[in-house]
Amino acid sequence: xxxxxxxxxxxxxxxxxxxxxxxxxxxxxxxxxxxxxxxxxxxxxxxxxxxxxxxxxxxxxxxxxxxxxxxxxxxxxxxxxxxxxxxxxxxxxxxxxxxxxxxxxxxxxxxxxxxxxxxxxxxxxxxxxxxxxxxxxxxxxxxxxxxxxxxxxxxxxxxxxxxxxxxxxxxxxxxxxxxxxxxxxxxxxxxxxxxxxxxxxxxxxxxxxxxxxxxxxxxxxxxxxxxxxxxxxxxxxxxxxxxxxxxxxxxxxxxxxxxxxxxxxxxxxxxxxxxxxxxxxxxxxxxxxxxxxxxxxxxxxxxxxxxxxxxxxxxxxxxxxxxxxxxxxxxxxxxxxxxxxxxxxxxxxxx
Numbered sequence: 001x002x003x004x005x006x007x008x009x010x011x012x013x014x015x016x017x018x019x020x021x022x023x024x025x026x027x028x029x030x031x032x033x034x035x036x037x038x039x040x041x042x043x044x045x046x047x048x049x050x051x052x053x054x055x056x057x058x059x060x061x062x063x064x065x066x067x068x069x070x071x072x073x074x075x076x077x078x079x080x081x082x083x084x085x086x087x088x089x090x091x092x093x094x095x096x097x098x099x100x101x102x103x104x105x106x107x108x109x110x111x112x113x114x115x116x117x118x119x120x121x122x123x124x125x126x127x128x129x130x131x132x133x134x135x136x137x138x139x140x141x142x143x144x145x146x147x148x149x150x151x152x153x154x155x156x157x158x159x160x161x162x163x164x165x166x167x168x169x170x171x172x173x174x175x176x177x178x179x180x181x182x183x184x185x186x187x188x189x190x191x192x193x194x195x196x197x198x199x200x201x202x203x204x205x206x207x208x209x210x211x212x213x214x215x216x217x218x219x220x221x222x223x224x225x226x227x228x229x230x231x232x233x234x235x236x237x238x239x240x241x242x243x244x245x246x247x248x249x250x251x252x253x254x255x256x257x258x259x260x261x262x263x264x265x266x267x268x269x270x271x272x273x274x275x276x277x278x279x280x281x282x283x284x285x286x287x288x289x290x291x292x293x294x295x296x297x298x299x300x301x302x303x304x305x306x307x308x309x310x311x312x313x314x315x316x317x318x319x320x321x322x323x324x325x326x327x328x329x330x331x332x333x334x335x336x337x338x339x340x341x342x343x344x345x346x347x348x349x350x351x
Contacts, residue, residue, distance in 0.1 A: 006030055006031065006112040006113060007030075007031045007033070007110065007111045007112050007113070008025050008030045008031065008032050008033070008111060008112065008113045008114075008115050008158060009033050009034075009035045009106035009109075009111040009113070009114050009115070010022040010025065010032055010033070010034055010035065010114075010115045010116070011035055011036075011037060011098060011102060011114065011115070011116045011117075012034040012035065012036050012049055012052070012053070012060065013036070013037075013117070014036075014048045014049050014052065014182075014183070015117070015182065015183065015186060016117075016169060016170065016173055016178075016182050016186065017117030017118075017119075017161060017169060018116065018117035019052060019117075019173065019178055019181070019182060020117070020160075020161065020169045020172050020173050020176075020178065021115055021116065021117040021159075021160045021161055022034060022056060022058065022115070023056060023172070023173075023176055023178060024160040024161075024172070025115060025158065025160055026056065026057075026058070028160075030113075032056075032058050033058055033059050033060060033061070033111070034049065034052075034053050034056075034058055034059070034060030034061075035060065035061055035062070035063055035102065035105075035106060036049045036060060036061075036062050036063070037063055037065055037097070037098070037102060038062055038063065038064040038065065038066055039065055039066060039069040039073075039093075039097070039191060039192070040066065040069070040191060040192050041066075042194070046062055048181065048183075049062075051181055052178075052181040055177075055178075055181060063101075063102060063105055065097060065101055065102070068096075068097065068101055069093070069097055069192075072092070072096045072097065073089050073092055073093050073096065073097065073192075074089075074192060074205070076089070076092060077089045077198075078202050078205060078207045080329050081198070081202065081230075081231040082207065082209050082210075082230075082231060082256070083256050084230045084231075084254030084255065084256040084328075084348075085254075085328050085329030085348070086234040086235065086327045086328070086329040086330055087329050088145075088298075088329070088330055088331055089190060089192075090145050090190070091144075091145050091147070091148055091331055092148070094145055094146055094148065094149065095148035095149065098116065099114070099146075099149045099150070099153055099157070102114065103153055103156075103157075107156065112156065113156050113157065113158045114156060114157055114158070115157070115158035115159070115160060116157075116159060117160075117161055118135075118142045118143075118145070118146060118159050118161065118162075119135035119137055119140040119141055119142045119159075119161050119162060119164075119166075120132060120133065120134065120135045120141065120142050120143035120146055120159050120162050121133040121134070121135060121136075121143075121159060121162035121163065122154050122157050122158070122159055122162070125283075125339070129151075130151070130154035130155050131151075131154070131282050131283075131339060131340070132146055132147070132149070132154065132282055132339070132340040133162070133338050133339050133340065134335070134338040134339075134340070135159075135161065135162045135163070136162065136163050136164070136165065137164070137165040137166055139165075139166065140165070140166045143333075143340050144295055144298050144331065144333050144343075145298070146340075147280060147331060147333045147340055147342065147343035148280045148331075148343070149280075150280075151281075151282050199231065199232060202231065210229055210231055211228060211229040212229050212230075212259055213226050213227060213228060213229065214226065214227055214229075214230070214258070214259030214260055214261065215227070215259075215260050215261070216241065216243065216260075216261045216262075216263055217260055217261070217262055217263070218262070218263060218264060219252070219262065219264055219268070224243055224249070224263065225241070225242060225243050227241070227261045228240075230254050230256050230259060230261065233251050233254060233261060234251065234254075234327060235251055235252065235253065235254065235269070235325050235326070235327040235328070236250060236251060236269055236324065236325030236327065237250065237251045238250045238251075241261075241263065243263070247265060248265075248266070249263040249264065249265070250263060250264060250265065250266055250268070250269055250325075251263055252264045252268050252269060253348075254328075266324075269324045269325050270322035270323070270324055271322060271323060271326050272318060272319050272321070272322045272323070273316060273317060273318045273319065274296070274316070274317050274326050274332060274346055275314070275315075275316055275317075275346070275347050275349055276314065276315050276316075276317060276332045276343075276344040276345065276346060276347070277313060277314045277344055277345055277347050278313055278344045278345050279312075279313050279314065279315060279342050279343065279344035280342055280343060280344065281341070281342035282339075282340055282341060282342055283341050283342065285309075285312050286307070286309050287309060288309070289306050289307060289308050289309070290306070290307050290341075291304065291305070291306055291307070291336075292304075292305060292307055292334040292335060292336055292341055293305075293334070293335045293336070294307070294317055294319070294332055294333070294334055294335075295332070295333045295335070296323060296326055296327070296330060296332050296346065297327065297330050297331075300323075302335060303319050303320065303321060303323055304319070304320045304321075305317045305318055305319040305320060306318050307334060313344070314344075315344075317332060326346060327346060328346050328347055328348040329345065329346065330345075330346050331343050331344065331345060331346070332344060332345075332346050
């Protein structure tokens with residue numbers, strides 16, 4: 001990474017990662033300015049950002065995207081749950097908000113780069129094109145969340161933490177005197193649902209169609225009980241079903257059209273293939289089958305599979321070994337070694 005006084009806008013949340021990213025770029029000689037995204041009422045408080053930027057000696061500006069965030073992310077989040085899907089709003093936020101609205105805003109203001117505190121890498125591929133690669137810290141690696149970025153934006157994206165571990169980032173914050181400006185703990189929840197209760201959040205949004213009881217059935221269609229509403233469940237869930245029996249039951253499928261929940265034993269969660277749509281490729285669109293490691297959720301380690309192209313935006317994935325709890329609404333992301341090839345959304349197929 002070479003600095004020639006290039007102008008960088010760093011997305012500052014006020015947390016550890018984005019703060020250290022800004023400090024790293026300053027130390028590398030970049031001309032850094034902070035930008036704070038206001039996405040919720042809570043994030044409108046920028047007093048901590050002001051103190052941090054004053055300490056770093058950088059200017060900052062605020063971009064209010066609450067309307068766009070509500071329309072593009074929150075509304076989609078609620079709609080997907082009502083459809084019996086399990087959404088990943090962080091992936092969509094990176095695509096549409098941070099590397100969509102924010103990226104266009106900073107570029108239009110003359111910045112050469114947008115930088116964030118994600119643990120991933122933007123590097124040149126063998127063909128000279130810029131690509132996405134996994135971060136070096138296996139516990140924090142976040143390329144999964146970035147798989148929907150436009151490949152065209154990568155030459156103007158900096159990810160300074162991609163070659164650092166979380167412990168190294170913490171060490172730098174202490175060494176550089178940044179810790180006093182940072183929160184004592186990092187949030188593990190969605191930024192717009194800090195308490196983690198997404199059902200209560202949707203109720204407060206006056207989302208219609210919630211809490212509609214319906215039948216819980218087995219694979220033979222026999223009714224075993226009654227569920228509280230499909231939005232309360234996800235594939236693989238065993239808690240909260242309220243079913244009697246010597247062995248636990250797991251959610252196998254959510255069928256919103258019939259307001260049904262299909263359950264079975266743990267072994268029934270295994271499947272050896274899935275369908276992926278709306279794929280974003282970082283390589284030339286493959287016309288022939290290719291082998292890759294496929295992650296079906298963020299904390300999934302990835303499993304070897306063959307990817308069978310159906311058209312430019314759809315593939316069928318066949319795993320070497322069956323995988324558990326393949327969940328419609330989540331993303332399937334494809335890798336070779338540490339390079340991200342592309343990814344898309346896991347879709348429900350008729351059983």
